Amino acid sequence: MTRRCPAWVPVLVLVLTVAQLAVAEWVPGIERFADKAFGARLVAYPLLMSVVPFLWWLVVKRRHPDRHPPYGAFTLVMLPFLVDVTGNSLDLYDALLWWDDFNHFANWALLLTGIGLIICEQVRPSWAVVLLVTGLGAVLAIGWELGEWFTFIRHGTELDTAYEDTLGDETLGTLGALVAGIVVARVLSRRDTTG
Structure with missing residues (x-):
């Protein structure tokens, strides 16, 4: 039997990304977040992270209802957004x-x-x-x-x-x-x- 990535893993990646984006946008006085369009990212990143899973459910799941969702692949698609935001949160781009x-x-x-x-x-x-x-x-x-x-x-x-x-x-x-x-x-x- 093949081990599959559980559904909560991509959800966790999405939640961690959105939480950091919310802090960057709404917590005042954090210099490393200044002038980096976090308001736009707060909207764009969750949407971009959801495109591939949404299209998979729309196209593949409708044609093959018995197919198991590729949560591991969804996680890989979402991870770059988390890495980017975490890099900003930890000030790695400047450090x-x-x-x-x-x-x-x-x-x-x-x-x-x-x-x-x-x-x-x-x-x-x-x-x-x-x-x-x-x-x-x-x-x-x-x-x-x-x-x-x-x-x-x-x-x-x-x-x-x-x-x-x-x-x-x-x-x-x-x-x-x-x-x-x-x-x-x-x-x-x-x-x-x-x-």
Whole structure:
């Protein structure tokens, strides 16, 4: 019997993320949260965290009512938002020079592993899984950077360094997605051989 992730795990990730966002938005005087659009994040992050589970329930569960929800994959999709908010809560973006770069790589690896495990069940051969997950990760990295530009950069103080940072972030996100693609291809390959 396969061990499954319990339903409470992605719920806990969502609750921890929203709780930190609420503190960042509503508790006054915490300098590390200033000018980082936590009001927008308080709305956007829970919505973005819920997109994949919502689409899974809408599409897959309606067609296959007996299928068990992939709570582990949902958790992987949600974890990058928790990691980002926790990094802000612990002031890691300012305290550790490499934290932002690490986030773009690791969070895209987590996000795309979760998405890949959901959307690639029927995709073969393995190289197609890697290509699909990496390409989707690159598109999402570009979209994320456009969102950051619109939210933080276009009228902010980071305009002088934005181009170089954006290219680096997109590259690291795409590399994280490549790692995710390899992981997903291996997991699916093992599932195929073990039945």
